[in-house]
Amino acid sequence: MCGAPKQGGSLAGIDLSTQTVIQGSVWHDGAPVAGAYVRLLDGTDEFTAEVVTSPEGEFRFFAAPGTWKLRALAPAGKGQRVLDAEVGLNETTVVLD
Template sequence: MCGAPKQGGSLAGVDLSTQTVIQGSVWHDGTPVAGAYVRLLDSTDEFTAEVVTSPEGEFRFFAAPGNWTLRTLAPVGRAERAIEAEVGLNETTLAID
């Protein structure tokens, strides 16, 4: 069976000196959005990965350093954010208007 890992939780045991982690949350009207799809697109806008947000609206990707786009799709709307990820923890918020 294929599927995204459970979102949220601790990064205990993850060596952030060698890993590039992109994580954040999706919000709408001051409330976290559970069950939103968050897509990770590379620098050419090519689809790379997708996860579903946790009940707290959280998402996480392990990626390579570089320029990425995060795009969220949810029943309440859409949002997009460009991010330049470096080795370590890269945090962001996607706000759906």
């Protein structure tokens, strides 16, 4: 599989003692944005993965500990956020300008 699994929802079945999960939602004008394209970029700004947000505006990545950049792209605008992730659950929000 290389296509993204369903975004958001339960963390059941995900081993948070080994996985570095980066998840959150995309917001614009006080509401979550469904169908936004969210990219995970590594420390050199290189593309690592991309998913499309769920109807609730959620995204999820399985990364590794370190610094990552999230970039969101939707017809409503663009947004980005940098975060330092650790093993376990890392939650964040990306707001579109």
